[in-house]
Amino acid sequence: LPPSLAAGAAMLRRRGRVLIQMLSSPSASTSSPLHRLISATRPQVNARSSILSSPRRLLSGATAPVVSPNPSFAVEEYLVSTCGLTRPQALKASPKLAHLRSAANPDAVLAFLAGRGLSGADVAALVAKDPKFLCAGVDKGLSPIVAGLSGLGLSDPEMARLLSLAPHKFRCRSIVAKLHYYLPLFGGSLEKLLRAINFNTNLLCCKRRVEPNVAFLRECGLGDGDIAKLCSSIPRMVTANMERVRTMVALTEGLGVPRGSGMFRHALSAVAFLDEKKITAKVDHLKKTVGWSDAEDYWLQHQRKVGHKL
Structure with a gap:
Protein backbone atom coordinates (compact mmCIF):
# COMPACT_ATOMS: atom_id res chain seq x y z
CA LEU A 1 0.00 0.00 0.00
CA PRO A 2 1.09 3.56 -0.53
CA PRO A 3 2.49 5.12 2.63
CA SER A 4 -0.49 7.46 3.02
CA LEU A 5 -3.03 4.64 2.86
CA ALA A 6 -1.01 2.47 5.23
CA ALA A 7 -0.87 5.27 7.78
CA GLY A 8 -4.66 5.79 7.56
CA ALA A 9 -5.36 2.09 8.03
CA ALA A 10 -3.11 1.97 11.09
CA MET A 11 -4.96 4.93 12.63
CA LEU A 12 -8.34 3.23 12.09
CA ARG A 13 -7.08 0.04 13.73
CA ARG A 14 -5.86 2.00 16.78
CA ARG A 15 -9.23 3.79 17.12
CA GLY A 16 -11.03 0.46 16.84
CA ARG A 17 -8.92 -1.10 19.60
CA VAL A 18 -9.53 1.93 21.87
CA LEU A 19 -13.28 1.76 21.22
CA ILE A 20 -13.42 -1.98 21.95
CA GLN A 21 -11.38 -1.48 25.14
CA MET A 22 -13.71 1.28 26.33
CA LEU A 23 -16.83 -0.78 25.74
CA SER A 24 -15.46 -3.93 27.35
CA SER A 25 -13.96 -2.22 30.40
CA PRO A 26 -16.06 -2.80 33.65
CA SER A 27 -15.18 0.67 34.79
CA ALA A 28 -16.66 2.29 31.74
CA SER A 29 -19.18 4.88 32.71
CA THR A 30 -22.70 3.94 31.81
CA SER A 31 -23.58 7.58 31.69
CA SER A 32 -21.13 8.50 28.95
CA PRO A 33 -22.60 9.77 25.68
CA LEU A 34 -20.98 6.92 23.88
CA HIS A 35 -22.55 4.29 26.09
CA ARG A 36 -25.93 5.91 25.73
CA LEU A 37 -25.55 5.95 22.00
CA ILE A 38 -24.58 2.28 21.87
CA SER A 39 -27.37 1.33 24.26
CA ALA A 40 -29.91 3.14 22.16
CA THR A 41 -29.01 1.04 19.16
CA ARG A 42 -29.11 -2.32 21.04
CA PRO A 43 -32.27 -4.41 20.74
CA GLN A 44 -34.35 -4.32 23.97
CA VAL A 45 -34.58 -7.59 25.88
CA ASN A 46 -38.09 -8.86 26.47
CA ALA A 47 -39.08 -8.07 30.08
CA ARG A 48 -40.62 -11.49 30.70
CA SER A 49 -37.56 -13.36 29.43
CA SER A 50 -35.33 -11.11 31.53
CA ILE A 51 -37.28 -11.93 34.69
CA LEU A 52 -37.30 -15.65 33.95
CA SER A 53 -33.59 -15.65 33.21
CA SER A 54 -32.77 -13.90 36.48
CA PRO A 55 -35.03 -15.13 39.34
CA ARG A 56 -32.53 -13.96 41.92
CA ARG A 57 -32.87 -10.42 40.65
CA LEU A 58 -36.65 -10.79 40.90
CA LEU A 59 -36.48 -11.89 44.52
CA SER A 60 -33.93 -9.32 45.55
CA GLY A 61 -35.62 -6.44 43.81
CA ALA A 62 -39.22 -7.27 44.75
CA THR A 63 -40.79 -5.36 47.62
CA ALA A 64 -43.90 -6.23 49.60
CA PRO A 65 -46.95 -4.27 48.52
CA VAL A 66 -47.72 -1.37 50.82
CA VAL A 67 -51.14 -1.81 52.42
CA SER A 68 -52.67 1.36 53.72
CA PRO A 69 -54.12 0.67 57.16
CA ASN A 70 -57.73 1.59 57.76
CA PRO A 71 -57.98 4.81 59.70
CA SER A 72 -58.53 4.02 63.38
CA PHE A 73 -61.83 4.83 65.06
CA ALA A 74 -61.59 8.27 66.67
CA VAL A 75 -62.77 7.15 70.11
CA GLU A 76 -62.16 10.41 71.93
CA GLU A 77 -64.07 12.46 69.36
CA TYR A 78 -66.94 9.96 69.43
CA LEU A 79 -67.19 10.20 73.21
CA VAL A 80 -67.37 13.99 73.02
CA SER A 81 -69.55 14.52 69.96
CA THR A 82 -71.89 11.52 70.23
CA CYS A 83 -71.94 10.52 73.90
CA GLY A 84 -71.79 14.02 75.38
CA LEU A 85 -68.69 13.58 77.54
CA THR A 86 -66.47 16.53 78.34
CA ARG A 87 -63.02 16.55 76.80
CA PRO A 88 -61.29 15.57 80.09
CA GLN A 89 -63.81 12.75 80.61
CA ALA A 90 -63.26 11.49 77.07
CA LEU A 91 -59.51 11.65 77.48
CA LYS A 92 -59.77 9.53 80.61
CA ALA A 93 -62.23 7.03 79.12
CA SER A 94 -60.75 6.57 75.64
CA PRO A 95 -57.88 4.19 76.62
CA LYS A 96 -60.49 1.66 77.78
CA LEU A 97 -62.01 1.70 74.30
CA ALA A 98 -58.78 1.75 72.28
CA HIS A 99 -59.61 -1.63 70.70
CA LEU A 100 -62.74 -0.32 68.97
CA ARG A 101 -62.42 0.01 65.20
CA SER A 102 -65.86 1.37 64.35
CA ALA A 103 -68.91 3.00 65.88
CA ALA A 104 -71.20 0.06 65.04
CA ASN A 105 -71.45 -1.49 68.51
CA PRO A 106 -71.39 1.80 70.46
CA ASP A 107 -74.19 3.11 68.23
CA ALA A 108 -76.25 -0.01 68.97
CA VAL A 109 -75.68 0.44 72.71
CA LEU A 110 -76.70 4.11 72.58
CA ALA A 111 -79.88 3.14 70.74
CA PHE A 112 -80.55 0.55 73.44
CA LEU A 113 -80.09 3.13 76.21
CA ALA A 114 -82.38 5.59 74.45
CA GLY A 115 -84.98 2.83 74.24
CA ARG A 116 -84.78 2.39 78.00
CA GLY A 117 -85.61 6.06 78.48
CA LEU A 118 -82.19 7.44 79.40
CA SER A 119 -81.66 11.10 78.55
CA GLY A 120 -78.53 12.46 76.92
CA ALA A 121 -77.23 13.58 80.30
CA ASP A 122 -77.92 10.13 81.76
CA VAL A 123 -76.04 8.47 78.91
CA ALA A 124 -73.07 10.80 79.31
CA ALA A 125 -72.91 10.08 83.05
CA LEU A 126 -73.21 6.33 82.45
CA VAL A 127 -70.47 6.21 79.81
CA ALA A 128 -68.18 8.38 81.93
CA LYS A 129 -68.69 5.99 84.84
CA ASP A 130 -68.37 2.80 82.78
CA PRO A 131 -66.88 3.38 79.29
CA LYS A 132 -66.82 -0.35 78.56
CA PHE A 133 -70.60 -0.36 78.58
CA LEU A 134 -70.28 0.75 74.94
CA CYS A 135 -68.69 -2.64 74.20
CA ALA A 136 -71.57 -4.68 75.61
CA GLY A 137 -73.47 -6.89 73.22
CA VAL A 138 -77.06 -5.79 72.77
CA ASP A 139 -78.75 -8.86 71.32
CA LYS A 140 -76.95 -11.52 73.36
CA GLY A 141 -76.16 -9.48 76.46
CA LEU A 142 -78.28 -6.47 77.36
CA SER A 143 -81.59 -7.56 75.82
CA PRO A 144 -81.80 -10.86 77.78
CA ILE A 145 -80.98 -8.94 80.98
CA VAL A 146 -83.81 -6.50 80.31
CA ALA A 147 -86.16 -9.41 79.68
CA GLY A 148 -85.14 -10.99 82.99
CA LEU A 149 -85.59 -7.76 84.95
CA SER A 150 -88.96 -7.20 83.31
CA GLY A 151 -89.91 -10.65 84.56
CA LEU A 152 -89.15 -9.43 88.10
CA GLY A 153 -91.56 -6.55 87.60
CA LEU A 154 -89.12 -3.72 86.86
CA SER A 155 -90.37 -0.99 84.56
CA ASP A 156 -88.23 0.87 82.03
CA PRO A 157 -87.80 3.91 84.34
CA GLU A 158 -86.75 1.61 87.19
CA MET A 159 -84.26 -0.15 84.94
CA ALA A 160 -82.96 3.25 83.87
CA ARG A 161 -82.31 4.11 87.53
CA LEU A 162 -80.53 0.82 88.07
CA LEU A 163 -78.46 1.45 84.94
CA SER A 164 -77.42 4.87 86.21
CA LEU A 179 -82.26 -8.78 92.40
CA HIS A 180 -84.42 -11.89 92.68
CA TYR A 181 -82.64 -12.58 95.99
CA TYR A 182 -82.70 -9.02 97.35
CA LEU A 183 -86.25 -7.98 96.56
CA PRO A 184 -87.90 -10.25 99.17
CA LEU A 185 -85.29 -9.13 101.72
CA PHE A 186 -86.40 -5.54 101.14
CA GLY A 187 -90.05 -6.44 101.42
CA GLY A 188 -90.51 -6.35 97.66
CA SER A 189 -89.70 -2.64 97.60
CA LEU A 190 -87.46 -1.81 94.66
CA GLU A 191 -87.23 1.76 95.93
CA LYS A 192 -85.62 0.62 99.19
CA LEU A 193 -83.32 -1.75 97.32
CA LEU A 194 -82.19 0.96 94.91
CA ARG A 195 -81.54 3.26 97.86
CA ALA A 196 -79.32 0.60 99.43
CA ILE A 197 -77.52 0.01 96.11
CA ASN A 198 -76.93 3.74 95.86
CA PHE A 199 -75.10 3.57 99.19
CA ASN A 200 -73.21 0.39 98.34
CA THR A 201 -73.06 -1.02 94.81
CA ASN A 202 -71.11 -3.97 96.23
CA GLU A 219 -79.92 -16.37 113.65
CA CYS A 220 -79.30 -13.33 115.86
CA GLY A 221 -83.02 -12.61 115.87
CA LEU A 222 -83.12 -9.92 113.19
CA GLY A 223 -85.96 -10.02 110.69
CA ASP A 224 -85.60 -9.22 107.01
CA LYS A 229 -82.48 -1.25 107.29
CA LEU A 230 -78.92 -2.25 108.14
CA CYS A 231 -78.20 -2.51 104.41
CA SER A 232 -79.34 1.09 104.03
CA SER A 233 -77.86 2.62 107.20
CA ILE A 234 -74.61 0.61 107.22
CA PRO A 235 -74.30 -0.83 103.71
CA ARG A 236 -70.86 -2.32 104.33
CA MET A 237 -72.09 -4.53 107.15
CA VAL A 238 -73.70 -7.21 105.01
CA THR A 239 -70.85 -7.17 102.48
CA ALA A 240 -68.12 -7.45 105.13
CA ASN A 241 -66.42 -10.77 105.76
CA MET A 242 -68.16 -13.11 108.17
CA GLU A 243 -65.56 -12.80 110.93
CA ARG A 244 -66.03 -9.04 111.02
CA VAL A 245 -69.81 -9.42 111.34
CA ARG A 246 -69.37 -11.96 114.16
CA THR A 247 -67.07 -9.51 115.94
CA MET A 248 -69.72 -6.78 115.69
CA VAL A 249 -72.32 -9.08 117.20
CA ALA A 250 -69.94 -10.12 120.00
CA LEU A 251 -69.20 -6.47 120.85
CA THR A 252 -72.92 -5.73 120.92
CA GLU A 253 -73.57 -8.60 123.31
CA GLY A 254 -70.59 -7.47 125.38
CA LEU A 255 -72.43 -4.24 126.03
CA GLY A 256 -75.23 -6.21 127.65
CA VAL A 257 -77.60 -6.05 124.69
CA PRO A 258 -78.85 -9.59 124.02
CA ARG A 259 -79.77 -11.00 120.64
CA GLY A 260 -83.44 -10.78 119.89
CA SER A 261 -84.00 -7.67 122.00
CA GLY A 262 -85.67 -4.64 120.47
CA MET A 263 -82.50 -2.67 120.91
CA PHE A 264 -80.18 -5.19 119.28
CA ARG A 265 -80.27 -3.72 115.77
CA HIS A 266 -79.64 -0.19 117.06
CA VAL A 271 -70.70 -0.64 117.25
CA ALA A 272 -70.33 -1.43 113.55
CA PHE A 273 -66.75 -0.90 112.38
CA LEU A 274 -65.68 0.55 115.75
CA ASP A 275 -62.83 -1.00 117.66
CA GLU A 276 -63.23 -2.06 121.29
CA LYS A 277 -61.36 0.94 122.71
CA LYS A 278 -63.69 3.43 121.06
CA ILE A 279 -66.73 1.48 122.22
CA THR A 280 -65.43 1.40 125.80
CA ALA A 281 -64.80 5.14 125.75
CA LYS A 282 -68.33 5.85 124.54
CA VAL A 283 -69.91 3.53 127.09
CA ASP A 284 -67.89 5.14 129.88
CA HIS A 285 -69.21 8.48 128.71
CA LEU A 286 -72.76 7.14 128.89
CA LYS A 287 -72.18 5.80 132.41
CA LYS A 288 -70.98 9.17 133.60
CA THR A 289 -73.71 11.08 131.78
CA VAL A 290 -76.90 9.10 132.38
CA GLY A 291 -75.89 6.26 134.68
CA TRP A 292 -75.57 2.62 133.64
CA SER A 293 -79.12 1.72 134.66
CA ASP A 294 -80.50 4.28 132.23
CA ALA A 295 -77.91 3.68 129.51
CA GLU A 296 -79.96 1.14 127.58
CA ASP A 297 -83.04 3.37 127.31
CA TYR A 298 -80.89 6.38 126.45
CA TRP A 299 -79.00 4.48 123.77
CA LEU A 300 -82.19 3.15 122.24
CA GLN A 301 -83.74 6.61 121.96
CA HIS A 302 -80.52 8.14 120.71
CA GLN A 303 -79.98 5.50 118.02
CA ARG A 304 -83.50 5.91 116.73
CA LYS A 305 -82.75 9.60 116.19
CA VAL A 306 -79.28 9.57 114.70
CA GLY A 307 -78.91 6.08 113.28
CA HIS A 308 -75.55 4.42 113.81
CA LYS A 309 -73.71 7.34 115.49
CA LEU A 310 -73.47 7.54 119.26
Whole structure:
Protein backbone atom coordinates (compact mmCIF):
# COMPACT_ATOMS: atom_id res chain seq x y z
CA LEU A 1 0.00 0.00 0.00
CA PRO A 2 1.09 3.56 -0.53
CA PRO A 3 2.49 5.12 2.63
CA SER A 4 -0.49 7.46 3.02
CA LEU A 5 -3.03 4.64 2.86
CA ALA A 6 -1.01 2.47 5.23
CA ALA A 7 -0.87 5.27 7.78
CA GLY A 8 -4.66 5.79 7.56
CA ALA A 9 -5.36 2.09 8.03
CA ALA A 10 -3.11 1.97 11.09
CA MET A 11 -4.96 4.93 12.63
CA LEU A 12 -8.34 3.23 12.09
CA ARG A 13 -7.08 0.04 13.73
CA ARG A 14 -5.86 2.00 16.78
CA ARG A 15 -9.23 3.79 17.12
CA GLY A 16 -11.03 0.46 16.84
CA ARG A 17 -8.92 -1.10 19.60
CA VAL A 18 -9.53 1.93 21.87
CA LEU A 19 -13.28 1.76 21.22
CA ILE A 20 -13.42 -1.98 21.95
CA GLN A 21 -11.38 -1.48 25.14
CA MET A 22 -13.71 1.28 26.33
CA LEU A 23 -16.83 -0.78 25.74
CA SER A 24 -15.46 -3.93 27.35
CA SER A 25 -13.96 -2.22 30.40
CA PRO A 26 -16.06 -2.80 33.65
CA SER A 27 -15.18 0.67 34.79
CA ALA A 28 -16.66 2.29 31.74
CA SER A 29 -19.18 4.88 32.71
CA THR A 30 -22.70 3.94 31.81
CA SER A 31 -23.58 7.58 31.69
CA SER A 32 -21.13 8.50 28.95
CA PRO A 33 -22.60 9.77 25.68
CA LEU A 34 -20.98 6.92 23.88
CA HIS A 35 -22.55 4.29 26.09
CA ARG A 36 -25.93 5.91 25.73
CA LEU A 37 -25.55 5.95 22.00
CA ILE A 38 -24.58 2.28 21.87
CA SER A 39 -27.37 1.33 24.26
CA ALA A 40 -29.91 3.14 22.16
CA THR A 41 -29.01 1.04 19.16
CA ARG A 42 -29.11 -2.32 21.04
CA PRO A 43 -32.27 -4.41 20.74
CA GLN A 44 -34.35 -4.32 23.97
CA VAL A 45 -34.58 -7.59 25.88
CA ASN A 46 -38.09 -8.86 26.47
CA ALA A 47 -39.08 -8.07 30.08
CA ARG A 48 -40.62 -11.49 30.70
CA SER A 49 -37.56 -13.36 29.43
CA SER A 50 -35.33 -11.11 31.53
CA ILE A 51 -37.28 -11.93 34.69
CA LEU A 52 -37.30 -15.65 33.95
CA SER A 53 -33.59 -15.65 33.21
CA SER A 54 -32.77 -13.90 36.48
CA PRO A 55 -35.03 -15.13 39.34
CA ARG A 56 -32.53 -13.96 41.92
CA ARG A 57 -32.87 -10.42 40.65
CA LEU A 58 -36.65 -10.79 40.90
CA LEU A 59 -36.48 -11.89 44.52
CA SER A 60 -33.93 -9.32 45.55
CA GLY A 61 -35.62 -6.44 43.81
CA ALA A 62 -39.22 -7.27 44.75
CA THR A 63 -40.79 -5.36 47.62
CA ALA A 64 -43.90 -6.23 49.60
CA PRO A 65 -46.95 -4.27 48.52
CA VAL A 66 -47.72 -1.37 50.82
CA VAL A 67 -51.14 -1.81 52.42
CA SER A 68 -52.67 1.36 53.72
CA PRO A 69 -54.12 0.67 57.16
CA ASN A 70 -57.73 1.59 57.76
CA PRO A 71 -57.98 4.81 59.70
CA SER A 72 -58.53 4.02 63.38
CA PHE A 73 -61.83 4.83 65.06
CA ALA A 74 -61.59 8.27 66.67
CA VAL A 75 -62.77 7.15 70.11
CA GLU A 76 -62.16 10.41 71.93
CA GLU A 77 -64.07 12.46 69.36
CA TYR A 78 -66.94 9.96 69.43
CA LEU A 79 -67.19 10.20 73.21
CA VAL A 80 -67.37 13.99 73.02
CA SER A 81 -69.55 14.52 69.96
CA THR A 82 -71.89 11.52 70.23
CA CYS A 83 -71.94 10.52 73.90
CA GLY A 84 -71.79 14.02 75.38
CA LEU A 85 -68.69 13.58 77.54
CA THR A 86 -66.47 16.53 78.34
CA ARG A 87 -63.02 16.55 76.80
CA PRO A 88 -61.29 15.57 80.09
CA GLN A 89 -63.81 12.75 80.61
CA ALA A 90 -63.26 11.49 77.07
CA LEU A 91 -59.51 11.65 77.48
CA LYS A 92 -59.77 9.53 80.61
CA ALA A 93 -62.23 7.03 79.12
CA SER A 94 -60.75 6.57 75.64
CA PRO A 95 -57.88 4.19 76.62
CA LYS A 96 -60.49 1.66 77.78
CA LEU A 97 -62.01 1.70 74.30
CA ALA A 98 -58.78 1.75 72.28
CA HIS A 99 -59.61 -1.63 70.70
CA LEU A 100 -62.74 -0.32 68.97
CA ARG A 101 -62.42 0.01 65.20
CA SER A 102 -65.86 1.37 64.35
CA ALA A 103 -68.91 3.00 65.88
CA ALA A 104 -71.20 0.06 65.04
CA ASN A 105 -71.45 -1.49 68.51
CA PRO A 106 -71.39 1.80 70.46
CA ASP A 107 -74.19 3.11 68.23
CA ALA A 108 -76.25 -0.01 68.97
CA VAL A 109 -75.68 0.44 72.71
CA LEU A 110 -76.70 4.11 72.58
CA ALA A 111 -79.88 3.14 70.74
CA PHE A 112 -80.55 0.55 73.44
CA LEU A 113 -80.09 3.13 76.21
CA ALA A 114 -82.38 5.59 74.45
CA GLY A 115 -84.98 2.83 74.24
CA ARG A 116 -84.78 2.39 78.00
CA GLY A 117 -85.61 6.06 78.48
CA LEU A 118 -82.19 7.44 79.40
CA SER A 119 -81.66 11.10 78.55
CA GLY A 120 -78.53 12.46 76.92
CA ALA A 121 -77.23 13.58 80.30
CA ASP A 122 -77.92 10.13 81.76
CA VAL A 123 -76.04 8.47 78.91
CA ALA A 124 -73.07 10.80 79.31
CA ALA A 125 -72.91 10.08 83.05
CA LEU A 126 -73.21 6.33 82.45
CA VAL A 127 -70.47 6.21 79.81
CA ALA A 128 -68.18 8.38 81.93
CA LYS A 129 -68.69 5.99 84.84
CA ASP A 130 -68.37 2.80 82.78
CA PRO A 131 -66.88 3.38 79.29
CA LYS A 132 -66.82 -0.35 78.56
CA PHE A 133 -70.60 -0.36 78.58
CA LEU A 134 -70.28 0.75 74.94
CA CYS A 135 -68.69 -2.64 74.20
CA ALA A 136 -71.57 -4.68 75.61
CA GLY A 137 -73.47 -6.89 73.22
CA VAL A 138 -77.06 -5.79 72.77
CA ASP A 139 -78.75 -8.86 71.32
CA LYS A 140 -76.95 -11.52 73.36
CA GLY A 141 -76.16 -9.48 76.46
CA LEU A 142 -78.28 -6.47 77.36
CA SER A 143 -81.59 -7.56 75.82
CA PRO A 144 -81.80 -10.86 77.78
CA ILE A 145 -80.98 -8.94 80.98
CA VAL A 146 -83.81 -6.50 80.31
CA ALA A 147 -86.16 -9.41 79.68
CA GLY A 148 -85.14 -10.99 82.99
CA LEU A 149 -85.59 -7.76 84.95
CA SER A 150 -88.96 -7.20 83.31
CA GLY A 151 -89.91 -10.65 84.56
CA LEU A 152 -89.15 -9.43 88.10
CA GLY A 153 -91.56 -6.55 87.60
CA LEU A 154 -89.12 -3.72 86.86
CA SER A 155 -90.37 -0.99 84.56
CA ASP A 156 -88.23 0.87 82.03
CA PRO A 157 -87.80 3.91 84.34
CA GLU A 158 -86.75 1.61 87.19
CA MET A 159 -84.26 -0.15 84.94
CA ALA A 160 -82.96 3.25 83.87
CA ARG A 161 -82.31 4.11 87.53
CA LEU A 162 -80.53 0.82 88.07
CA LEU A 163 -78.46 1.45 84.94
CA SER A 164 -77.42 4.87 86.21
CA LEU A 165 -76.52 3.55 89.67
CA ALA A 166 -74.47 0.53 88.60
CA PRO A 167 -73.85 0.28 84.84
CA HIS A 168 -70.90 -2.08 85.24
CA LYS A 169 -73.10 -4.47 87.26
CA PHE A 170 -76.09 -4.11 84.93
CA ARG A 171 -74.22 -5.63 81.98
CA CYS A 172 -73.66 -8.86 83.94
CA ARG A 173 -76.41 -11.44 83.54
CA SER A 174 -76.13 -12.41 87.21
CA ILE A 175 -77.83 -9.14 88.14
CA VAL A 176 -81.21 -10.79 87.52
CA ALA A 177 -80.55 -13.54 90.08
CA LYS A 178 -79.19 -10.99 92.56
CA LEU A 179 -82.26 -8.78 92.40
CA HIS A 180 -84.42 -11.89 92.68
CA TYR A 181 -82.64 -12.58 95.99
CA TYR A 182 -82.70 -9.02 97.35
CA LEU A 183 -86.25 -7.98 96.56
CA PRO A 184 -87.90 -10.25 99.17
CA LEU A 185 -85.29 -9.13 101.72
CA PHE A 186 -86.40 -5.54 101.14
CA GLY A 187 -90.05 -6.44 101.42
CA GLY A 188 -90.51 -6.35 97.66
CA SER A 189 -89.70 -2.64 97.60
CA LEU A 190 -87.46 -1.81 94.66
CA GLU A 191 -87.23 1.76 95.93
CA LYS A 192 -85.62 0.62 99.19
CA LEU A 193 -83.32 -1.75 97.32
CA LEU A 194 -82.19 0.96 94.91
CA ARG A 195 -81.54 3.26 97.86
CA ALA A 196 -79.32 0.60 99.43
CA ILE A 197 -77.52 0.01 96.11
CA ASN A 198 -76.93 3.74 95.86
CA PHE A 199 -75.10 3.57 99.19
CA ASN A 200 -73.21 0.39 98.34
CA THR A 201 -73.06 -1.02 94.81
CA ASN A 202 -71.11 -3.97 96.23
CA LEU A 203 -74.49 -5.45 97.11
CA LEU A 204 -74.60 -6.47 93.44
CA CYS A 205 -71.19 -8.14 93.37
CA CYS A 206 -70.82 -9.73 96.83
CA LYS A 207 -73.89 -11.95 96.92
CA ARG A 208 -71.80 -14.95 97.98
CA ARG A 209 -70.64 -12.96 100.98
CA VAL A 210 -74.01 -11.36 101.67
CA GLU A 211 -76.01 -14.60 101.86
CA PRO A 212 -74.12 -16.15 104.82
CA ASN A 213 -74.08 -12.79 106.62
CA VAL A 214 -77.83 -12.43 106.21
CA ALA A 215 -78.34 -16.00 107.44
CA PHE A 216 -76.20 -15.27 110.52
CA LEU A 217 -78.07 -12.03 111.30
CA ARG A 218 -81.33 -13.94 111.08
CA GLU A 219 -79.92 -16.37 113.65
CA CYS A 220 -79.30 -13.33 115.86
CA GLY A 221 -83.02 -12.61 115.87
CA LEU A 222 -83.12 -9.92 113.19
CA GLY A 223 -85.96 -10.02 110.69
CA ASP A 224 -85.60 -9.22 107.01
CA GLY A 225 -86.93 -5.71 107.63
CA ASP A 226 -84.20 -5.06 110.22
CA ILE A 227 -81.52 -6.47 107.92
CA ALA A 228 -82.78 -4.31 105.04
CA LYS A 229 -82.48 -1.25 107.29
CA LEU A 230 -78.92 -2.25 108.14
CA CYS A 231 -78.20 -2.51 104.41
CA SER A 232 -79.34 1.09 104.03
CA SER A 233 -77.86 2.62 107.20
CA ILE A 234 -74.61 0.61 107.22
CA PRO A 235 -74.30 -0.83 103.71
CA ARG A 236 -70.86 -2.32 104.33
CA MET A 237 -72.09 -4.53 107.15
CA VAL A 238 -73.70 -7.21 105.01
CA THR A 239 -70.85 -7.17 102.48
CA ALA A 240 -68.12 -7.45 105.13
CA ASN A 241 -66.42 -10.77 105.76
CA MET A 242 -68.16 -13.11 108.17
CA GLU A 243 -65.56 -12.80 110.93
CA ARG A 244 -66.03 -9.04 111.02
CA VAL A 245 -69.81 -9.42 111.34
CA ARG A 246 -69.37 -11.96 114.16
CA THR A 247 -67.07 -9.51 115.94
CA MET A 248 -69.72 -6.78 115.69
CA VAL A 249 -72.32 -9.08 117.20
CA ALA A 250 -69.94 -10.12 120.00
CA LEU A 251 -69.20 -6.47 120.85
CA THR A 252 -72.92 -5.73 120.92
CA GLU A 253 -73.57 -8.60 123.31
CA GLY A 254 -70.59 -7.47 125.38
CA LEU A 255 -72.43 -4.24 126.03
CA GLY A 256 -75.23 -6.21 127.65
CA VAL A 257 -77.60 -6.05 124.69
CA PRO A 258 -78.85 -9.59 124.02
CA ARG A 259 -79.77 -11.00 120.64
CA GLY A 260 -83.44 -10.78 119.89
CA SER A 261 -84.00 -7.67 122.00
CA GLY A 262 -85.67 -4.64 120.47
CA MET A 263 -82.50 -2.67 120.91
CA PHE A 264 -80.18 -5.19 119.28
CA ARG A 265 -80.27 -3.72 115.77
CA HIS A 266 -79.64 -0.19 117.06
CA ALA A 267 -76.77 -1.34 119.27
CA LEU A 268 -75.32 -3.35 116.39
CA SER A 269 -75.46 -0.24 114.23
CA ALA A 270 -73.67 1.71 116.95
CA VAL A 271 -70.70 -0.64 117.25
CA ALA A 272 -70.33 -1.43 113.55
CA PHE A 273 -66.75 -0.90 112.38
CA LEU A 274 -65.68 0.55 115.75
CA ASP A 275 -62.83 -1.00 117.66
CA GLU A 276 -63.23 -2.06 121.29
CA LYS A 277 -61.36 0.94 122.71
CA LYS A 278 -63.69 3.43 121.06
CA ILE A 279 -66.73 1.48 122.22
CA THR A 280 -65.43 1.40 125.80
CA ALA A 281 -64.80 5.14 125.75
CA LYS A 282 -68.33 5.85 124.54
CA VAL A 283 -69.91 3.53 127.09
CA ASP A 284 -67.89 5.14 129.88
CA HIS A 285 -69.21 8.48 128.71
CA LEU A 286 -72.76 7.14 128.89
CA LYS A 287 -72.18 5.80 132.41
CA LYS A 288 -70.98 9.17 133.60
CA THR A 289 -73.71 11.08 131.78
CA VAL A 290 -76.90 9.10 132.38
CA GLY A 291 -75.89 6.26 134.68
CA TRP A 292 -75.57 2.62 133.64
CA SER A 293 -79.12 1.72 134.66
CA ASP A 294 -80.50 4.28 132.23
CA ALA A 295 -77.91 3.68 129.51
CA GLU A 296 -79.96 1.14 127.58
CA ASP A 297 -83.04 3.37 127.31
CA TYR A 298 -80.89 6.38 126.45
CA TRP A 299 -79.00 4.48 123.77
CA LEU A 300 -82.19 3.15 122.24
CA GLN A 301 -83.74 6.61 121.96
CA HIS A 302 -80.52 8.14 120.71
CA GLN A 303 -79.98 5.50 118.02
CA ARG A 304 -83.50 5.91 116.73
CA LYS A 305 -82.75 9.60 116.19
CA VAL A 306 -79.28 9.57 114.70
CA GLY A 307 -78.91 6.08 113.28
CA HIS A 308 -75.55 4.42 113.81
CA LYS A 309 -73.71 7.34 115.49
CA LEU A 310 -73.47 7.54 119.26
